[in-house]
Amino acid sequence: MSIDLHRAARRHSAVAVLTALCLVVPAFLGLTSGATAAGGSSAYDRAINENTCDLLGRAYTKGVGCSRTRCVDGARLFRKVYGAEACQLKGQGEYGFVSTIDFRTCAALGRRWIRQVNFCASYPDRSVTAVYDAPQCVGARSVYVRNTEADGYYDECLTPARVNELVGYARTAGSDLTAEASLRSGVQCEHRPAASYVDGRCVPDPGSVPAKGGVLMVGDSLTWRGTDELGKMRRTFTLDGEPARPISELQKRLDYYVSGHGQPTGLIIALGAVPPPAGYGKSDLARTVKTVPGSTKIMFVMPYAALPSGKTSPRTTKIGGWMKAIARSRGRACVADWPSFVRSHRSLLQDGVHVKNPQEKSWAKFMAQQWGRC
Numbered sequence: 001m002s003i004d005l006h007r008a009a010r011r012h013s014a015v016a017v018l019t020a021l022c023l024v025v026p027a028f029l030g031l032t033s034g035a036t037a038a039g040g041s042s043a044y045d046r047a048i049n050e051n052t053c054d055l056l057g058r059a060y061t062k063g064v065g066c067s068r069t070r071c072v073d074g075a076r077l078f079r080k081v082y083g084a085e086a087c088q089l090k091g092q093g094e095y096g097f098v099s100t101i102d103f104r105t106c107a108a109l110g111r112r113w114i115r116q117v118n119f120c121a122s123y124p125d126r127s128v129t130a131v132y133d134a135p136q137c138v139g140a141r142s143v144y145v146r147n148t149e150a151d152g153y154y155d156e157c158l159t160p161a162r163v164n165e166l167v168g169y170a171r172t173a174g175s176d177l178t179a180e181a182s183l184r185s186g187v188q189c190e191h192r193p194a195a196s197y198v199d200g201r202c203v204p205d206p207g208s209v210p211a212k213g214g215v216l217m218v219g220d221s222l223t224w225r226g227t228d229e230l231g232k233m234r235r236t237f238t239l240d241g242e243p244a245r246p247i248s249e250l251q252k253r254l255d256y257y258v259s260g261h262g263q264p265t266g267l268i269i270a271l272g273a274v275p276p277p278a279g280y281g282k283s284d285l286a287r288t289v290k291t292v293p294g295s296t297k298i299m300f301v302m303p304y305a306a307l308p309s310g311k312t313s314p315r316t317t318k319i320g321g322w323m324k325a326i327a328r329s330r331g332r333a334c335v336a337d338w339p340s341f342v343r344s345h346r347s348l349l350q351d352g353v354h355v356k357n358p359q360e361k362s363w364a365k366f367m368a369q370q371w372g373r374c
Helices: 048-057 103-108 160-173 175-181 221-225 227-233 245-261 283-288 313-326 338-342 357-373
Strands: 004-006 058-061 064-070 076-078 086-089 120-121 130-132 141-144 154-158 195-198 201-204 217-221 238-241 264-269 297-301 331-334
Touching: 004 175, 048 058, 048 103, 064 130, 064 357, 086 338, 103 120, 103 227, 141 160, 141 175, 141 283, 154 160, 160 175, 175 201, 201 264, 217 221, 217 245, 221 227, 221 238, 227 238, 227 357, 238 245, 245 283, 264 357, 283 313, 297 313, 313 338
Parallel strands: 004 130, 217 238, 217 264, 264 297, 297 331
Antiparallel strands: 058 064, 076 086, 130 141, 141 154, 195 201
């Protein structure tokens, strides 16, 4: 059995040894040197301090701020939306310095929520099994343990004592730290369909019956960016937002929710700003909606995207038309007119699609109020 544990994500970290295990401890990634103020103030974010900038993998220049376009050595831009920029190490596939995990789940995992950009801090080097004194962790749960960052298999921060305990389990079972942390996590188990947490282990339970009910919101980057604001207003909502998610993924996300929670009593569909794949049309959306029980209240949020000319995108207008038609043909359905709200609040958006960070509460208030009227 081989378990690599890395101690300290700080620039000057010491090598540590855990009994019977070989542990390698590299220094944390340094910042890019020679940064200049070229590019103007919009190329830097003064609201993000050096430590937070480091967590995002972005280059920091004292007196100027956190760069929106430049990363630390060995990294490149990963998330490029203005106001939510983050980097990734080269050669790490789909992983970066951050993950799009719900802020409540992020907290339950013991990880740091970066509110300025609406990300959950993630350790960028996926060859590392665990990191002691990781800045991505909060409080006593200071050891960052890698998993896969997928639903129910997120990276998790644990206490050093818990890690020692899991290492003991790993020795006995002939497994590894990641496997034991995954098996023995009650937080992770809650996100796995057909599973139950029994005697300190998450085990398959095909006979388990999901608790029916709950309100599910499936959205794209607007939902993701406003999750913490809306989640505080509607604490019981399950908010499933992901950047660049097209409306064609609605069925997949709905199926995942149903497998773990049963049919929702409420469904909010906030998709359509991202172009769907060729061939996806109104009939496809209607087919997905028909899988939802007639007793479930559905709110369609009409999408909005502006062209460079300032005119509304014909694509989002068309998808909004689909939503209106499907809502009219179904009982217990309503439509939230997000485009009209945007047009009456001209300073709301930063790029024709995304809400400015200080205005995310306005987006959340609109959603909460519209649901209350639906």
